Amino acid sequence: MSDVYAQPTTGVDATDVRALASYTTLRMGGSAGRIVPGNSAEEIVRAVREAGIRDEPVLLLAGGSNVVIGDAGFPGTVVLVRSRGLKVVAEDAETVTVRVEAGEPWDELVAATVANGWSGLECLSGVPGSTGATPIQNVGAYGQEVAETITGVEAYDRANDTVGRIDAADCGFAYRSSIFKYSDRWLVLSVDFRLARSPLSGPVRYAELARALGVEVGDRVPLADARATVLRLRAGKGMVLDAADPDTRSVGSFFTNPVLDRAAYELFREGAAELGEAPSWPCPGDMVKLSAAWLIDKAGFGKGHPGPGGVAISSKHTLALTNRSGQASTADLVALAREIRDGVHSRFGVTLHPEPVLINCTI
Numbered sequence: 001m002s003d004v005y006a007q008p009t010t011g012v013d014a015t016d017v018r019a020l021a022s023y024t025t026l027r028m029g030g031s032a033g034r035i036v037p038g039n040s041a042e043e044i045v046r047a048v049r050e051a052g053i054r055d056e057p058v059l060l061l062a063g064g065s066n067v068v069i070g071d072a073g074f075p076g077t078v079v080l081v082r083s084r085g086l087k088v089v090a091e092d093a094e095t096v097t098v099r100v101e102a103g104e105p106w107d108e109l110v111a112a113t114v115a116n117g118w119s120g121l122e123c124l125s126g127v128p129g130s131t132g133a134t135p136i137q138n139v140g141a142y143g144q145e146v147a148e149t150i151t152g153v154e155a156y157d158r159a160n161d162t163v164g165r166i167d168a169a170d171c172g173f174a175y176r177s178s179i180f181k182y183s184d185r186w187l188v189l190s191v192d193f194r195l196a197r198s199p200l201s202g203p204v205r206y207a208e209l210a211r212a213l214g215v216e217v218g219d220r221v222p223l224a225d226a227r228a229t230v231l232r233l234r235a236g237k238g239m240v241l242d243a244a245d246p247d248t249r250s251v252g253s254f255f256t257n258p259v260l261d262r263a264a265y266e267l268f269r270e271g272a273a274e275l276g277e278a279p280s281w282p283c284p285g286d287m288v289k290l291s292a293a294w295l296i297d298k299a300g301f302g303k304g305h306p307g308p309g310g311v312a313i314s315s316k317h318t319l320a321l322t323n324r325s326g327q328a329s330t331a332d333l334v335a336l337a338r339e340i341r342d343g344v345h346s347r348f349g350v351t352l353h354p355e356p357v358l359i360n361c362t363i
């Protein structure tokens with residue numbers, strides 16, 4: 001059976017079967033100590049337990065679309081999340097709750113929900129990777145995030161050696177974050193989503209999507225229209241994986257949008273006044289979210305800006321750092337990320353933070 005998540009081997013030493021670059025969308029990362037496939041929840045738990053007994057570090061890797069792995073690789077056991085399957089576990093006249101195994105490819109799930117007339121995931125069409133990774137950073141796009149539909153996850157707790165359910169309220173979901181991010185305590189084995197039985201999308205919240213659909217913000221559209229339009233918008237930004245498009249050799253957005261308290265925001269506004277009104281969004285607790293893409297662009301790092309070794313800002317999206325040549329190293333990517341972070345800080349006094357999980361490397 002072919003590996004649904006394997007990446008084309010451009011720039012990867014095809015003779016190195018442990019090269020993690022073959023498992024990441026950036027096509028970067030040195031070798032693993034060992035790589036073990038986990039084709040079911042039981043296999044995943046067993047592989048992690050056994051590595052623990054050997055006192056080896058463990059890395060769970062699914063689609064490899066949100067990790068930056070250092071050139072030295074990972075000196076332990078990498079467990080590939082490859083469990084498949086979904087089933088309806090509850091339903092009533094208005095909703096259906098579907099339980100999805102962690103390794104189920106995310107976009108196949110979204111396509112299936114749209115085809116079934118289940119509403120709630122359609123705006124997350126085209127996000128690469130696995131279903132089990134979506135709670136890790138509360139995946140979001142075009143006005144939807146998984147925290148809105150997840151009711152709970154089944155997880156293996158490495159600290160207590162138990163498998164149990166964690167309700168959504170206890171997952172600590174926040175903007176691109178949860179209790180699972182940067183923690184190796186939890187293995188998400190399956191995820192439950194409660195979706196509305198409806199041929200229509202949720203209210204469209206994202207202005208760009210509403211414009212592309214020819215509707216007003218707040219309107220609902222047929223699920224298939226929402227999916228097709230999101231996929232089209234994403235492809236135009238290099239945000240749908242495409243082996244023929246070097247702009248998609250990335251982790252999507254490299255930096256999160258910074259969230260400032262009111263005082264820091266006012267300071268930023270003063271310093272950036274001559275650039276016109278910067279895009280911003282109010283957040284709970286009198287916080288304000290800024291656009292990382294705007295900051296990067298205005299600090300002088302435009303689309304296509306090159307870094308060392310063949311890395312570059314995507315030619316389609318300022319927030320994506322790409323392995324444009326297919327031959328670049330993680331050190332090259334890190335150098336570009338640092339240049340951008342430092343440039344934004346010296347121009348605006350705002351610190352950008354990476355969105356992907358950094359493994360054996362740091363910016």
Ligand SMILES: Cc1cc2nc3c(=O)[nH]c(=O)nc-3n(C[C@H](O)[C@H](O)[C@H](O)COP(=O)(O)OP(=O)(O)OC[C@H]3O[C@@H](n4cnc5c(N)ncnc54)[C@H](O)[C@@H]3O)c2cc1C
Binds near residue numbers: 061134136188
């Ligand atoms: C072109 C492109 C576009 C993108 N667009 C978006 C977007 O619009 N919105 C968005 O939020 N993200 C986006 N991303 C980021 C990424 O696709 C998502 O974060 C995705 O959910 C990662 O899934 P994965 O299976 O590839 O995770 P991986 O990269 O394999 O893993 C990511 C992290 O989660 C951990 N992990 C993975 N599976 C599990 C599990 N079952 N249990 C516990 N830990 C686990 C890993 O150890 C690692 O720390 C994009 C990435 C790319 C390349």
